[in-house]
Amino acid sequence: MFFRMIRGAFTRQRGKMLMIALTIALGASLATAMLNVMFDVGDKVAQELKTYGANITVVPKAASVLDNLYEVEGGDAAEGAYLREDELGKIKTIFWAFNIVDYAPFIDTDASLADGREVNVVGTWFNHYMALPTGETLNTGVQNLRTWWDITEGRWLDESQPDDANACMVGASVAAAAGIRAGDSIRLQGPRAGTTLTVVGVYDSGDSADDQIYAPLAQVQKLSNTAGCVSSIEVSALTTPDNELALRAAKDPKSLSASQYETWYCTAYVSSICFQIQEVITDAVASPVRQVADSEGAIMEKTQLLMILITILALVGSGLGISNLVTASVMERSNEIGLMKAIGANDRAITGLVLTEIVIVGIVGAVIGYFAGFGFAQIIGHSVFGSAIEMKAMVIPIVAVLVVVVTLVGSIPAVRTLLRLDPTVVLHGR
Amino acid sequence: MSLLELKDVSKIYGDLHALDKINLKVDTGEWVAIMGPSGSGKSTMMNIIGCMDKPTSGEVLLDGVDISRESAKSLTRIRRDKIGLIFQQFHLVNYLTAVENVMMAQYYHSVPDEKEALRALARVGLADRAKHLPSQLSGGEQQRVCIARALINYPELLLADEPTGNLDEANENVVLDIFSQLHKEGTTLVVVTHDPEVAEVAQRTVTLGHGKIISDKLNEGFKE
Ligand SMILES: Nc1ncnc2c1ncn2[C@@H]1O[C@H](COP(=O)(O)OP(=O)(O)OP(=O)(O)O)[C@@H](O)[C@H]1O
Ligand SMILES: [Mg+2]
Numbered sequence: 001m002f003f004r005m006i007r008g009a010f011t012r013q014r015g016k017m018l019m020i021a022l023t024i025a026l027g028a029s030l031a032t033a034m035l036n037v038m039f040d041v042g043d044k045v046a047q048e049l050k051t052y053g054a055n056i057t058v059v060p061k062a063a064s065v066l067d068n069l070y071e072v073e074g075g076d077a078a079e080g081a082y083l084r085e086d087e088l089g090k091i092k093t094i095f096w097a098f099n100i101v102d103y104a105p106f107i108d109t110d111a112s113l114a115d116g117r118e119v120n121v122v123g124t125w126f127n128h129y130m131a132l133p134t135g136e137t138l139n140t141g142v143q144n145l146r147t148w149w150d151i152t153e154g155r156w157l158d159e160s161q162p163d164d165a166n167a168c169m170v171g172a173s174v175a176a177a178a179g180i181r182a183g184d185s186i187r188l189q190g191p192r193a194g195t196t197l198t199v200v201g202v203y204d205s206g207d208s209a210d211d212q213i214y215a216p217l218a219q220v221q222k223l224s225n226t227a228g229c230v231s232s233i234e235v236s237a238l239t240t241p242d243n244e245l246a247l248r249a250a251k252d253p254k255s256l257s258a259s260q261y262e263t264w265y266c267t268a269y270v271s272s273i274c275f276q277i278q279e280v281i282t283d284a285v286a287s288p289v290r291q292v293a294d295s296e297g298a299i300m301e302k303t304q305l306l307m308i309l310i311t312i313l314a315l316v317g318s319g320l321g322i323s324n325l326v327t328a329s330v331m332e333r334s335n336e337i338g339l340m341k342a343i344g345a346n347d348r349a350i351t352g353l354v355l356t357e358i359v360i361v362g363i364v365g366a367v368i369g370y371f372a373g374f375g376f377a378q379i380i381g382h383s384v385f386g387s388a389i390e391m392k393a394m395v396i397p398i399v400a401v402l403v404v405v406v407t408l409v410g411s412i413p414a415v416r417t418l419l420r421l422d423p424t425v426v427l428h429g430r
Numbered sequence: 431m432s433l434l435e436l437k438d439v440s441k442i443y444g445d446l447h448a449l450d451k452i453n454l455k456v457d458t459g460e461w462v463a464i465m466g467p468s469g470s471g472k473s474t475m476m477n478i479i480g481c482m483d484k485p486t487s488g489e490v491l492l493d494g495v496d497i498s499r500e501s502a503k504s505l506t507r508i509r510r511d512k513i514g515l516i517f518q519q520f521h522l523v524n525y526l527t528a529v530e531n532v533m534m535a536q537y538y539h540s541v542p543d544e545k546e547a548l549r550a551l552a553r554v555g556l557a558d559r560a561k562h563l564p565s566q567l568s569g570g571e572q573q574r575v576c577i578a579r580a581l582i583n584y585p586e587l588l589l590a591d592e593p594t595g596n597l598d599e600a601n602e603n604v605v606l607d608i609f610s611q612l613h614k615e616g617t618t619l620v621v622v623t624h625d626p627e628v629a630e631v632a633q634r635t636v637t638l639g640h641g642k643i644i645s646d647k648l649n650e651g652f653k654e
Contacts, residue, residue, distance in 0.1 A: 005523075013525050335521070340538065341506070342480075343538055344538040345538045349538060
């Protein structure tokens with residue numbers, strides 16, 4: 001009979017029950033979406049910041065010492081000090097290889113165009129294909145490290161196309177000044193040799209790169225007769241925000257005890273990654289690009305705090321909404337409950353009936369809400385971050401507990417009122 | 431022995447004496463009509479007899495038990511076991527079918543038994559309406575469902591507060607016929623009514639006025 005009463009309530013009051021379930025679903029979906037976004041936002045923002053360029057630079061030891069001593073820009077004093085191109089692959093073999101998202105070598109030289117104009121030419125990787133010792137493959141280069149570049153004409157240089165070995169990309173300012181367009185052939189005369197390159201694209205970077213020309217590494221090495229040499233490497237790595245241990249280690253790894261050293265080495269601090277890069281690249285100094293690395297942690301903390309606050313507000317809001325509706329829907333039934341009491345139902349029977357219904361509605365609502373929230377989270381992910389939000393399993397129990405607590409807390413005062421209800425009052429319509 | 435006995439029962443709201451030292455005996459198998467103007471205390475008395483309210487003072491003996499001293503919990507039990515209630519507004523659960531409404535009373539009493547519930551509906555002439563929802567039934571039919579529900583647990587006392595108040599003449603007669611049938615079977619009936627025609631068919635009429643019994647007489651026209 002209990003089952004028939006429940007079934008009757010649900011099949012013959014489908015509309016009303018569905019309304020309650022949907023309100024619960026709305027609250028639950030809001031909670032699901034916000035929680036998922038909150039848990040994922042850290043990774044997302046970190047990823048986002050990584051796409052905004054490198055956070056570690058690697059330069060030859062000689063250049064680094066002199067740079068630091070005289071605080072000079074560029075590196076005329078360090079002329080002749082280079083890193084070795086054949087060691088580049090080793091960066092992907094360090095302990096934290098997985099955290100190395102992208103990297104690219106750089107070498108530059110001054111060259112003159114056919115009209116005599118002087119221009120700085122940068123040799124680098126665009127989308128360099130690498131087969132790693134681990135058996136994996138990687139495509140890396142400035143196409144990933146310079147995501148903010150706006151290709152105003154033509155396309156990115158594509159290293160997988162054999163023709164593009166003799167191609168280059170021209171900065172917007174150079175292109176405008178020299179009247180260069182995508183598709184043109186340009187003649188570059190370097191200090192040691194000359195070359196003719198096809199312009200495949202013109203980019204607008206918004207910074208000094210607009211005054212440069214980007215070409216494949218080998219072309220620039222030819223211009224300056226520096227085969228096998230690179231003058232710097234930019235690395236984009238996922239890092240753990242620094243703590244006190246990391247700061248001490250950054251100053252001098254030898255000051256750590258054996259176990260501290262172990263901990264530091266095996267944590268993805270920017271300093272330990274730099275240290276590991278130095279281990280594999282001969283005579284190199286790897287250092288964090290301080291501003292980015294520091295502000296990254298701060299930005300992430302702030303974003304996460306913001307999301308937590310918004311999530312709490314959303315949870316409280318949906319909680320209030322649900323409990324209100326539940327209270328109202330329970331109170332609405334005072335007539336029916338009064339009748340049941342008059343017929344002989346005791347408190348336990350009434351509480352059992354009302355709570356069972358609420359729990360069923362709550363479960364239906366929570367399940368619908370969870371999946372709707374999943375959808376919302378994806379919409380947020382795609383519109384804000386341009387990628388899917390990873391669903392965290394942890395959200396399910398949180399939302400479940402939330403819905404149960406909120407519906408029960410919402411219905412307890414109502415049920416208590418019902419139990420105190422005097423059947424004579426409702427039965428005589430006073 | 432009387433099934434029901436009220437001794438000096440008073441119900442006082444503030445300084446209003448809704449019932450004022452009522453003394454009344456109802457024997458097993460009797461059919462009593464309670465009359466009186468509006469506000470004279472009829473419903474108040476029914477609520478006290480029906481274990482839904484307690485008197486301010488006095489004793490109410492039902493089957494020899496003083497129900498004015500019982501806790502709310504045992505009042506619920508006594509009501510469930512001994513009393514069948516019929517209301518002016520029919521009070522059915524709107525999402526349960528006729529037969530389910532009857533079964534609900536069985537459920538809160540002991541165990542639901544659909545066959546028996548269907549027999550009870552057949553007795554009030556609703557065998558073919560058993561699967562209808564209250565909204566699909568006429569007022570008279572709804573009241574008959576209520577009667578079937580009130581009877582399903584074989585109560586010792588059937589209390590009806592204005593059972594025909596919302597019914598037309600034809601339905602009123604159907605209900606009165608059922609009452610008379612029940613009376614013949616030995617059910618004790620206490621029926622509150624405004625309508626002299628409804629009172630006339632009963633065995634005995636008690637008239638209230640301002641919370642007091644102003645007359646208590648046997649009906650000469652009563653036909654067994
Ligand atoms: N809960 C209450 N609080 C205060 N006064 C009440 C209460 N219940 C009933 N009364 C009063 O007690 C008196 C008797 O009421 P009761 O409902 O018993 O009258 P009645 O005879 O059933 O009238 P009617 O024929 O209109 O149904 C009325 O004056 C009513 O206003
Ligand atoms: Mg009344």
